[in-house]
Every structure is written in structure tokens, then in C-alpha cells.
Amino acid sequence: MNLSADLARPAMPKFFSLPVLRKTLHWSVWGLFNALALYLVVALYAQQQIAFALLGLVVTGLASFIFISKRTYAHRYIYPALAGMLVFVIFPLLYTVGIGFTNYSGSNLLSFEQAQRYHLNQTYLAGERHAFGLHRDVQGQLRLRVEAGEQGALVSPPLVGDPAASEPLDLAPASAVELGEALPLREVIQHRAELERWVLRSSQGELLRLYGLREVAAVKPLYRLLDGGDLQNTRSGEVLSANWDSGFYVDSHGNQVAPGFTVYAGWSNFAKVLSDPSIRAPFLEIFVWTVAFAGLTVLFTLAVGLLLASLLQWEMVGGKAFYRVMLILPYAVPAFISILVFRGLFNQNFGEINLMLDSLFGVRPDWFSDPTLARGMILLVNTWLGYPYMLLLCMGLLQAIPRDLYEASAMDGATPLDNLLKITLPLLIKPLAPLLIASFAFNFNNFVLITLLTRGGPDIIGATTPAGTTDLLVSYTYRIAFQDSGQNFALAAAIATLIFLVVGGMAWLNLKLSKVKV
Template sequence: MTNPYKGSIRRAHRIKDEQGMKRSYLKASLAALGLVTLLAWLALIIVFYVAHQPWLAGVTLVLLGVATWIYISPRFYAWRYVVPGVMAAMIFIVLPMAYTLVIGFTNYSSSHLLPFQRSTEVLLNRTNSTGEGMAFTLHQDGNKYQFAFTSDDDKYYISEPSALNKEVRLKLQSVTTLPFAEDSALPLRKIIELEAPIKNVIAVTPEGNELRMSSMRRFSMMKPAFSRNADGTLTDNSSGKILKADMAGGYWKYPDGTNAEPGFRSYVGLDNYIQIFTEKRFLEPFGRVFTWTISFAALNTLFTFGIGILLATALNWDALKYRNFYRMMLFLPYAVPAFISIPVFRGLFNENLGEINMVLDMFFGVRPNWFSDATLARSMVLIVNTWLGYPYMMIISMGLIKAIPNELYEASALAGAGPLTNFFRITLPLIARPIAPLLIASFACNFNNLTLIALLTGGVPDYLDTSVPVGATDLLASYTYRIAFQDSGQNYALACAISSIVFLIVATLAIVNLRLFKVNSSNQ
């Protein structure tokens, strides 16, 4: 008797086999992906090490080892889903912030770009010409080149044919006459093309003197400009003066206090923070910018919330027709990216050709100096950012108002209350608590609104009584950016110190925000 379930059993086994094959393929694909990722990270570690970043390479290697152990060990199976997020937070948040904090304790700037060892090597590699030299011609021999030298006292020297690729030391041989035809020398155009590799050539005379290229037709005797002493100091070979490393100032210094360029990076402790709060040239602009930043963030949060909640209240009025159309139109400023809207407003507020000044001139006969007057420039910044930010507050307020029971408004209507009473006695008190964390978050976001200032005003109008670049509309973020990249000194360390202060302020606001959110959650 045949089994009626035989076909079903075969299909079940076939499906099971197919699922097993799919799982095997998936495991093999994940293993291959993991292997490729591992090799990529190992290559990155090698790149860090070759770039003379041993600490970064070591930390990356340790993190890679921990992540690999978690993924291959069954004991840490649950951690496999956490590792990507933790690694992303470490790479994109913790590491940049730590790097910024570290730079804030150094003198890193355009004058102190190199580490101490590299700065010392630059000085030791410098050479001075003694004025003695020889004219040269260059002759090509296949893929190699041969030099012919003529000294000032009509002595002749030739070199062996050599390729011009890396630094080459050519021993010169004294000859009575040059064994080359007059037309065999390469023209000046070819010498110019080969200038870079020719500069790597060191010609050594039979007497042991070293000559380097000093012009397109001449090699001159070069001597090291500096030499290292046994005690770690340097000697200026032209003057015989001793240079000592000033680790606090970041320069090799002569006995009279003159600095030898280039400077080097060094740790200066809290000097940058002390400069910010003690030196007048930094303290005054910092105080102005800090005050304006607080005012800007507070006023913008107030204006966006005020307009947003008023519009949300109006749009929740049941008797209002075409509410969906109004909602869509009022939402448009939030839908358009800021990097598009802000340049448009910059054109609208143009003092000469802007449409806003044209309209004001037509009706009132005035053309405000939006970018020249400090008060008007700040007003313009607030207007533009309020336009960009009110839709977010409007959407949040609409959602919170929807959650208020209608019975409260019905009871208020029976008591004879009007719209203003409903707004201030029912709507505003009930949404104040849940929206408070969002208002703090908005304040923190506006605190670091670099995009608005960079695209709209660039910080102008600038103050004329400060030595650092700062303007009336600069926020702390844009002020830091200008110190780091627009100031003549490009003081990266000072900018990082200011960034650290901003980070502490924003972190404090974040903690307050979390506390308020926790309180709201517990009360609900």
C-alpha cells in the first residue's frame, strides 16, 4: 500500500534542504564580508603606522581585536548587535571630541604645524651656499644622464652616467677636456623639465666638496646651515650661535630670543584657556560673541515656538476651511533645505538690488543697511532663522494640541471662556511640560548654528576694534571657525579650546534635557 503522504514528505525534505543551502550561502557570504572588513581595517592600521601615528594604529588594533573576539565567541553573541553602534560612536563622536580636547592643550597653529622631530629635521636639512661653484651641462645617454662641470678656474669634471630618480651622489672625475660635442648638451628647456630630479643630485668633487644645483646652469658648494650638538642643542654654522629648544614657545631660539622657523607643536597646558579669559584681545570679542550667541539662541527659540504654537492653534480650529492647504503651505519653509533658502534670503536682503529694500524704498522711502549695521544684521539673522524654524515647532505643537481632550474646551465654553482664556489656561499649560525638552534642544541647536551665519552674513559687520576676526553676527561656532581658518595666524589650538567650552555648554544643556525628559516620562 502506497503512502499517501510520500509526496508531501519529499517536498518537505526538499524545502528543508533548500533552506539549509540558503543558510550555508548566507553564512559563507557573511564570513566573506567579515574577512574583507577585517582586511580593510588591517590595511587602515598599516596606513596609520606608515603615517607616523603609532598611538592611533595601536588603539585601532586593540578595538579591532576586541570586535573580532566578540564576533567569533559564542559567549558574547548578544554584543554582536551593539558593536557597530559603539564603534560608530567611538569613531565619529568620541575620537573627534578627544582629538579636539587634546589640541586645545597645545600651541597647534599655522606657525606650529610640525612635530618637534620633524621641525628639527627641517633645520638640519637646510643648506647654505658658499658662493663657490661650477657651471654644468647635461648630456643624455639612453635612459641615463651624464653631467659635465666647468669650474671658475677652467677645470673640467665629468660624472658617470646615472638615472635621475631619487637622491643620487655622483663622484666627479677630473679631466683635461670635456669628451662631448658642443651640440650634445641638453637645451635649457629640457633642464627646466628635469629641475626636480636634478635638485636631488649631490655632486662630490675629488677633494670631497659637495655641490648642489643652485640655478639652471650652475651647481654651488653647499654646507649644512645647522648641526646637532651632543647635548641636543643646534649650532648655526654661519654664525656659530647655539640654538635651544623652547618647548613652551614651540621654537628653536637663538641666544637673543629670535625664533628659528619653522616652529613645532608642543603642549602648553591651560594657556589657551587662560588667554581666552585673561587677555583683552581675546576676552572682549569672546564676551561679545558669547552674549550674542545666548541672546540669539534664546530669542530664536522664543520666536519659533511663539509663531509655531499660534499657527498650530489656528490650524486646529474646526471652523477653519482649507486647513490642509494652509498646513502644506506653512510647512514649505521646513521642506526646503537651509543651504538653498539662506542664499535666497541673502539675495532678498541685498542692500542695493534686493527685493526687500526695493519694496521698502517704494512704500516708505528707506533702504536699510542690512549687512552694514550691527542691529539690522542681527535682526535679519533672527528673521531668517525664525522663518526656517517655525514649521518644526508648529508640527510639534499640532501633535501635542491634538492630545488635549476636547472635553476641557467644551467645559471652558460652557463657562463662557474665550479663545485667549483657552489658550493661556488650557493649551499652553498642558503642552508646556512635554515640549520643554524640545525647546532646550532647539536652544542647543541654535547655539551652534554655523550654517546660518556662514551662508547669510559670514559674521559681518566686523568689529574694527579687535585684533582677531570677529563680527556682530558671529556665533561661537562661526567665531571659532574664523579663528581657525580665516585669521592670519590660523590658531587651531585656540579654536579647539573655544570648541571645548562650547561642548561643555551644549553637554550641560543635553543633561538638563535628559533630566526634563525623564521627569516628564515619570509624571506621565
């Protein structure tokens, strides 16, 4: 009977089968994702963000290929990591390198079209100024009421539509329109961007534009566009020409007219780092100090960590668990807190360290003013911050060394120094080598320590860029890009590219050593 009922039941349409539904859902999600992504790409392109639009197109196209093609089925599980690498690593790297080949700076932020549009939007006052009020009529539409002096009060037509495509609005006598109370200033400010685009025409033919938040005035464009992209001053007749070497419009006397625009500068920024004495000298000094700082930090932290780990392995030492917790404690405290504490301790006037030295020896070292003392202070603080990491590594590796080796060396009359040089270090150096290189690369770019402790000071005398004797290359680059009055982003990008080459070489060496270890 049940079999007869099953046979009599109508078959489910093929459209509602599970494989078809899954396939339909799959293609629907794919189509929705691509539609949203293409909309974002078009929006970025419309905003003239060509590089970001291209990035979105690459990421979207790669995703579509990987998730559609059967040959790339396994790669879809790796794609999120690949997309993250494209967006957050490769693209910023290429973008930074590209900036290094331009004159991009605080004075040359705009594109040529944006700089040209800025000049064409400049106006000058060509008539009297008139007070205005923003009102709503009985239909709730916005209108301007202008006090036109002898002409009396005038009112505009409703401010509707596209101002850029509209003809100038003819003003009519205010008695012809019933208006409400004038809107408060905060609402005028809210509509300011729209009001700036409207042009009003008085009964005498004057073209009036917004002039401040309370007045309109007869203003005229200061420049008009000529063939070839040059600009002519409508008042003086002087012609501004685009200089593609400096990235500025210049007048007949060669004077630059701000704002500038971004142009291709070739290898000039890289050449400036290596050839300009006022930049090359501080750059080389900072480079040498950066390498010395990273190398000495690794050496000091390894020495302290290995010494303490060896002491904790000594059988005669009691309370090892307590000592381990106390010695690793600096690693648990956020680094920026420790750095700020040390900054207070080393204060030249009120710091506890100078107060103690003054009471014992009668000296108050200038920790932040003397280059040698400032560098020594930085190494001391960074050793304190970094030794717990080395301590943890060495404790684990020391436990892996067979105790028989030390017992045999003791029977041969070896000293602790002999054990260190002939047993401990040779067995530790190979597994530690990749970690030491990683620590060197990290300290090579230790931006937080320098910024919070010394801010790069004391300054290097004679440098044309903001450079300090305790600056690392990364903090030096940051100061050039964001703390200099010129904000030379292009020069900073060129230096950042050089830093990438150095750190990239270290990463390659680290991988090679890790591969040998494996």
C-alpha cells in the same frame, strides 16, 4: 540496490564538511582583517601619526575580542555603531581637547623633530652655479650632464639606488658617455624630489646639489646639530636653542626662528579665554548673544508655529490642505538657498527691502553694518527658516488634545487667550520640551546661517581675535582657527571644548526630560 550504492560510496572527508568549511572561512576572514588592520597601524606609526595608529589598534583589538569571545556574541551586532562612534565622535573630541592643551597654530604646526629636520636641511650657496640637463643613456638610465665652465661638460653615473645611502657621485667627462636628448622640463619636475637627494662631486672636489630646476651648485648645510638638540650656524657660529615655552628655536638675542614646533601649553589657552581682556570681552559678548539667539529663535519659531497651527485647526478656515502645503514649503527649500536669497533682499544698496523702505519712508537701514539691525535680521531670517518645523509639531500635538476641554471652557465663558494659557500650552509643553531643547542646541551651533548671511560681521572693535557682533561661538571658533592670520588652532580647540560642555549639558538635560516623559 540504492542502499548498497550508498554504503559502497566512500565517506566525504571530515575537512570538507559544512561546519569545518564555515569555521575555516570565519578564521580566514578574521586573519585577513587583522593583517590589513595591523599593516595600516604600522604604516600610520611609521608616518609618526601616533594618535591615529592608536585609534586603529583600539578599533581592531575591540573587533577581534567581540567577534571571537562567545560571551560578547550579542555585541557584534552593535559593534559597527560602536566603531563609528569611536572613530567619528570620541576620537575627534579627545583630539580636539588634546589640541587645546598645546600651542598648535599656523606658526607651530610641526613636531620638534620635523622643525629640527627643516633647519638641518637648510643650505647656503658656497660656490658657482652650473647649468645641467637630465638625459638618458643608451641603457635608458637617468644621468645628469653638468656644464662646469672651464672643466667642460661633465656627466654623472646612473642615478640608481638609494641617494641617502650612496656616496657622492663622481662626475666624469661627458665625452666618455653617449647620451640622448635632454629631457623636457616637465620630466625634470617629475624627478625633482629624487634629484634633490643626490650629491655630485666634481673633479675639483666640490659637492654639488640641485639648485632650482636648471642648475646645480656647491651648497653647504646652514646648521649642524649639537649635543642636546641645539643648532649651530655654520657661517656665523651662532647657536640656536630650543625654547620649550614658546615652541621655537631662538638665537642669542631671543629672536624666534621659524618654523615653530608644537609643545604642551597646559591650561594657558583656557585661562586666556577667561583672563585676557582682549579675548574675554568678545568671548563673553559672543556667548551671551549665542544664548540669546538660540533662545529667541526657539521662542519666535514656537510662537509662529503654534499660532499658524491653531489657525489651521479652526473649523471656519477653508482650504486647509492648501494652506498646510504653502506654510510648510519653506521647510522643503534647502536652507542655504533661502539664506542667500535673504542676503540679496537685505542688501543695503540694491536689496528689494531697502528699496521699498526708501520709497515708503525714505530710509535705508544698514542691515549689515549696524550690530542691532544685523542681529534682528538674523533672528527674522532664522524664524522664517525654523517655524515650519514647529508648525508640524504643533499640528500633530494639537490634534491629540481632546476637543471636550475647549467645549467645556467655552461653556464657562473662557476667551481664546484663556484656552491658550490654561489648556493648550500646559498640554503641549511637556511633549515639546525635549524637542525645544534639541532646537536650542541646534541653533546654538547654527554655523551655516551666520557664515552665509553676515559672516560674523560687523566686527567687534578692540578684539585681538577675529570676532563679530553676529558671530556665534561656533563661527567665532572657526574664524580663529582658519581665518585669522595666526590660525590659532589651540585657542579654537579650547573654545570648542567649552562649547562641547555647554551643548553636552543640554543633551544630558534632553535625555533626562525624555526619560521623565517615557
